[in-house]
Amino acid sequence: MTELIAVAVITALAVISPGADFAMVVRNSYLHGRTTGLFSAAGVAAGVLVHVTYTMLGVGLLIASSTALFTAIKLIGAAYLVYVGIKTFRAKPVELDLERPTALSPFGALRSGFLTNVLNPKTTLFVVSTFTQVVQPGTPVLQQGAYGLFMSLAHLGWFAAVALFFSHSRLRTVMLRGQRALNKAIGSVLAGLGVSLAFAPSR
Numbered sequence: 003m004t005e006l007i008a009v010a011v012i013t014a015l016a017v018i019s020p021g022a023d024f025a026m027v028v029r030n031s032y033l034h035g036r037t038t039g040l041f042s043a044a045g046v047a048a049g050v051l052v053h054v055t056y057t058m059l060g061v062g063l064l065i066a067s068s069t070a071l072f073t074a075i076k077l078i079g080a081a082y083l084v085y086v087g088i089k090t091f092r093a094k095p096v097e098l099d100l101e102r103p104t105a106l107s108p109f110g111a112l113r114s115g116f117l118t119n120v121l122n123p124k125t126t127l128f129v130v131s132t133f134t135q136v137v138q139p140g141t142p143v144l145q146q147g148a149y150g151l152f153m154s155l156a157h158l159g160w161f162a163a164v165a166l167f168f169s170h171s172r173l174r175t176v177m178l179r180g181q182r183a184l185n186k187a188i189g190s191v192l193a194g195l196g197v198s199l200a201f202a203p204s205r
Contacts, residue, residue, distance in 0.1 A: 008136045009149050016128045017160045022083055022195050026118045027161045029090060029188050030111055031168040032177040038111040039165025045115025047158035052120050053129040054150030058143070062130040072123065076199060079121035083196030086114070091189025095181050115161075123199070129153065 023046045031039030056062055065071050106114075119125055132153075137146060168174070177184055 005136060005138060005141065006149075009132060009152070012128075012132055012136065013153050013156050016125075017156050021124065022118050022122055022192060023115070023157070023161065024164065025188055025191050025195070026086070026114060027164050028168050029192075030106060030114060031165045032174050032184070033181070034106045034111070035174070036165060036169035037108065038106050039169045040162055041108045041111035042115035043158055043161035043165050045112040045117075046119045046161050047154045048112070049116045049119025049122075050125065050129070050154040050157050051150065053125050054133075054147075054153060057129050057133050058146060058150065062126065062133070065126060065130070072126075075121070075126065076123045076202070079123055080196040080200035082117060082121050083199065084193045085196075086118070087189045087191070087193025087196060089189070090192060091186050093185045093189070095178075095185070119157075 027039055027042045027046065030042040053062070056065075065075065129150075133146065133149075137149060168177070
């Protein structure tokens, strides 16, 4: 029970901590609408499952122990965030039409959420440290898998709520009217996260 509570608390704190996933879901939700935001949230949750899978297979320990490999993953993730940040910063305002077809396909939304999460080394460290420091070696594999599924579902639930909130018609109308400034703000946040990630110590 203590192990379960520890995993739940750590996961909750990790999920609600603002970061690249949050910025990405907010961006996609207010720009492209509710469906796009929800697919982005699903992409984030799918990314968490990837981290859980390789951690349970033992690859997570290899990544955490290899400075070169961890640095490579960190730089790829940083480059992706900087790319998306610059793209968002330079994006032209869209027409103020809440009924217009989304410019981002469901697959594109899913991919953006997935890549933002799966390339984030902070999520790598969160999952790996939880499974190595909190989950006991003798914990049954099925129970470990349940922990991983809980982590993914917690991300899905939180970011789905974020998508629903920021895609609400009234709020979205206000945000779309100020989208030029919002695009620059969110783009700067994403690019800034990428730069800080690139220069952060590997350990």
